[in-house]
Amino acid sequence: MAELQTFVPVTPSEIIQSAEQYAKESYRLIQMHCSATKNNEMFVIYTFEKENLQMVNLKMDVNVGDTISSISGVFFGAFLYENEIHDLYGVNYSGMAVDFQGTFYETAVKHAFAPTVKAETKE
Amino acid sequence: MSFNVIGKTVMRSLFGKPATAMYPVVLNEFYPNTRGRIELNVEDCIFCGMCSRRCPCGAIEVNRQEKKWEIDRTRCIVCDFCVHVCPKTCLTSERQYTAPMSDKSTRFTTIFGETGNKDA
Amino acid sequence: MAERTIIPFGPQHPVLPEPLHLDLIMEDEKVVGAVPSIGFVHRGLEKLVEKRDFHEMMYVIERICGICSFIHSQGYCQTIESLMNIQVPDRTRYLRTIWGELSRIHSHMLWLGLMADAFGFESLFMHCWRVREKILDIFEETTGGRVIFSVCKVGGVWKDIDNDTLKRIVNVLKVAEAETKELAGVFFKDYSVQKRTKGVGVLTYKEAFDIGAAGPTLRGSGVPQDMRTLGYAAYGELDFAPVTEKDGDCFARTNVRMREVLQSYDLIYQAVAKIPDGEIDVKVKGFPTGEFVSRLEQPRGQVVYYAKGNGTKYLDRFRVRTPTFANLAPLLKMLPGCDLADVPILALTIDPCISCTER
Numbered sequence: 392m393a394e395l396q397t398f399v400p401v402t403p404s405e406i407i408q409s410a411e412q413y414a415k416e417s418y419r420l421i422q423m424h425c426s427a428t429k430n431n432e433m434f435v436i437y438t439f440e441k442e443n444l445q446m447v448n449l450k451m452d453v454n455v456g457d458t459i460s461s462i463s464g465v466f467f468g469a470f471l472y473e474n475e476i477h478d479l480y481g482v483n484y485s486g487m488a489v490d491f492q493g494t495f496y497e498t499a500v501k502h503a504f505a506p507t508v509k510a511e512t513k514e
Numbered sequence: 515m516s517f518n519v520i521g522k523t524v525m526r527s528l529f530g531k532p533a534t535a536m537y538p539v540v541l542n543e544f545y546p547n548t549r550g551r552i553e554l555n556v557e558d559c560i561f562c563g564m565c566s567r568r569c570p571c572g573a574i575e576v577n578r579q580e581k582k583w584e585i586d587r588t589r590c591i592v593c594d595f596c597v598h599v600c601p602k603t604c605l606t607s608e609r610q611y612t613a614p615m616s617d618k619s620t621r622f623t624t625i626f627g628e629t630g631n632k633d634a
Numbered sequence: 635m636a637e638r639t640i641i642p643f644g645p646q647h648p649v650l651p652e653p654l655h656l657d658l659i660m661e662d663e664k665v666v667g668a669v670p671s672i673g674f675v676h677r678g679l680e681k682l683v684e685k686r687d688f689h690e691m692m693y694v695i696e697r698i699c700g701i702c703s704f705i706h707s708q709g710y711c712q713t714i715e716s717l718m719n720i721q722v723p724d725r726t727r728y729l730r731t732i733w734g735e736l737s738r739i740h741s742h743m744l745w746l747g748l749m750a751d752a753f754g755f756e757s758l759f760m761h762c763w764r765v766r767e768k769i770l771d772i773f774e775e776t777t778g779g780r781v782i783f784s785v786c787k788v789g790g791v792w793k794d795i796d797n798d799t800l801k802r803i804v805n806v807l808k809v810a811e812a813e814t815k816e817l818a819g820v821f822f823k824d825y826s827v828q829k830r831t832k833g834v835g836v837l838t839y840k841e842a843f844d845i846g847a848a849g850p851t852l853r854g855s856g857v858p859q860d861m862r863t864l865g866y867a868a869y870g871e872l873d874f875a876p877v878t879e880k881d882g883d884c885f886a887r888t889n890v891r892m893r894e895v896l897q898s899y900d901l902i903y904q905a906v907a908k909i910p911d912g913e914i915d916v917k918v919k920g921f922p923t924g925e926f927v928s929r930l931e932q933p934r935g936q937v938v939y940y941a942k943g944n945g946t947k948y949l950d951r952f953r954v955r956t957p958t959f960a961n962l963a964p965l966l967k968m969l970p971g972c973d974l975a976d977v978p979i980l981a982l983t984i985d986p987c988i989s990c991t992e993r
Contacts, residue, residue: 396926419846422938422955429950438927438938442843442857444864448927468846468963489669496673496992504681519824523816524757533764547793549778570690593693593784598792607778 398436401449403459406437409449410462413439418447420462423472425453425480427504435459435476455481455505463488479504544609549592551608554583556625558604565596565605581627587612588621636661641974645674649752649978651701651744652988658969658977665977668969670962676992680952687947688714688922689788698954699990700781701744702932704737706954706990707786709930712866713939714788717922724868726790728909731868732800733776733783735898735905740769741933742895743814745985746821749888752978753830761817768810772803790915800906811899818892831884835968835980838882847964848957849935850894851984853878854887861931872904884983891985894933921945932957934985956990 401409410420418439427433437449453459461484463470470488474495477484481502493501527533535542544550561583563576573589574596576582597605615621639660645653655671682694696707708730715722747762770780776795777783785792795803821827837847842855852859853876860876862869877893879886922943930937935957942950961984968980 398925419844421846421848421936421960422940422953424940424953424955426940426942426951426953428942428944436940442859444859444861444929446927446929466844466846467967468960471959471962496676498676498678503678516823517825519820520758520761520817523761523813523820527761527764533767545775545778547776547778548774549784568690570686570693591693591697591782592779593782594778594792595690595693595784 396448398448398450401437401451403451403453403457406449406451407460407462407465410437410465413447414465417441420466420469421446423469423476425476425482425504427480433480433482433505435482437462453482455502456483458483458485460485461487478502481505546609548609549594549607550611551587552585552590552592552596553606553608554585554625555604555606556583556627558602559583559627560602561627562601564599564601568595568599570595582624583627584622584624586621587623588618638666643977643981647978647981649748649982650986651748652986654981654986654988656969656977656981658974660974663973665969665972665974668966670966672962672988672992674992675989679993680954683949683952685948688943688949691949691952692787693784695952695954696782696784696786698993699956699987701741701987702737702934702956702990703782704733704786705930705932705937707783708734708867709928709937709939709954710941710952711786711788712930713926713928713941714922714943716928717924717926717941717943718788718918718920720789720916720918722790722916723913724910725794725912726914727868728905729791729795729914730786731872731905732795732902732909733773733785734867735902736769736772738933739895739898740766740773742891742898743769745891745933745982746817746888746895749979749982750827752982753826755826758817758820761813765810765813765817768806772806775799776803787915789918790913792915794914800909804903804906807899807902811896814895814899818896821888821892827888828885830976830979831888834884834972834976835983836881836883837964837968841967842882842964845963845967846960847935848960849932849985850887850890851935851961851964854890855882856880859936861929861936864929866928866930868905868908871908872901874901884979887983921947922949934958934987934990935961954990954993956987956993958984958987958991961985962991 418441421440422438425435433453435451435453440446461473473484473487474491476482478496561576561578566574566576571589573586575584594607641658641660643656643658645655653674657669658665659667695710696703698706743762743766747759750758774780777785837855839856842852843857856878858876858878877890879889923945925942927940938955940953944950965984
């Protein structure tokens, strides 16, 4: 299924405006996640979808310890994704609808997926 | 809005054959494709170590000098990847599952090749 | 002025197939709020992508969940194939469709049984699972395993089903379909089923769409969205329409799932009639580069896969957003206003597959 994949770059200061713009055009948020590459670059991807299955992706570069404003005022379901990104990658979000304060996934190693954490190698 | 719509199905199963088998008196017949346990045909094996490198769980260990092939039965998930990548197709998955064991001391199955084996 | 108490629900509960914790804020017998708590089965599977090359990662991905296992492996293989621009043969696409629809039948029959058990209707529960056993026997005969199939690979499938076996499968399914239709009559018409599920947990069209619901939770409120209409695998050549209901309560969602089971039988008959002969795999050379997002339809709803490759045999990132993760927010919207005795029904109506949610 070859769909055209568009990754629109966005900065942390304009994310709330973009989210409100997409909400006005009747898009909904379907996922948010964070990725870390081997060269210690991290980015967050937001995916929005319309009812006719048209999809658009936004890409935002972040670092461990950044504080980004939450879009759960616009899209209520976003607080789950934001808590997960905070717990696994160490990126802070301000103004989440429900803030679990680090207890969403209680892992033995805090922020386990972030590139600055040295994980113990186990087969 | 009806009552007791399931009555007909219940009556049929009450007077019909049971759906379960009386295990252990009646044993289950597995299918030819069932993935139960990995076995090695040691005459064809060249001890290349391909199965050991590709195993997702690290269950197989191969030693070329000693001609030793060892599998940890408790780690193997019987995914059949080793069966597919073996260049000599000497691994097969048998139908019978590994028997339960009461402690972990018997979990290894070790097979030695004979000297004078055909090497690639 | 009613006093507020907090009652914990889960993580161990007889209706829940997987551990989910809810703190229910109650005023007398009515729920006024809920706070979810997950993380009991978090295994960090997405981090294994750094240690397993992209062929072996398939075996990790299909073990994310036991119920929706095949569609995870199909989605993984499809995403990597789109990333590397590999075209799989036609017979492979049809085989994956047949296994995918059988997976959908078995998952929905499991859920229907659990739903019946949730309101105490144990004989219906046992009969639903009895039909499901026929499907699991088909899986064991064709792929080697009842729950985890290990049959998809990047570039095709490992095992073929020959045409005689396909005819035999269709005959078994016709018997199973007749039994399913009897059970469907119970779900649609029986008094006790309707008394427990009608009017419970209503979600309107707009609420369900905006909050991000997926799958039967969304289609039970009237939104006709089904990822299979995108045309991946062989769905572009099969004839079907998304199943929707208008009311948005638990009864509507149960009906959607029951009708999807009957629709899946029909899709399998269509696929078996149209399946072409040919190869079942292609050779895969090279390593994946770039990023790709793909969406599939699991029994529980829309699943989103994201893969990023960097030209080596290890992927950079593989992300799975499962439908239950998206359905947790609608659950929090449905709970306020219901009775304590309805909470198990509501927790089950979104089809919680928590081990998928927190890989």
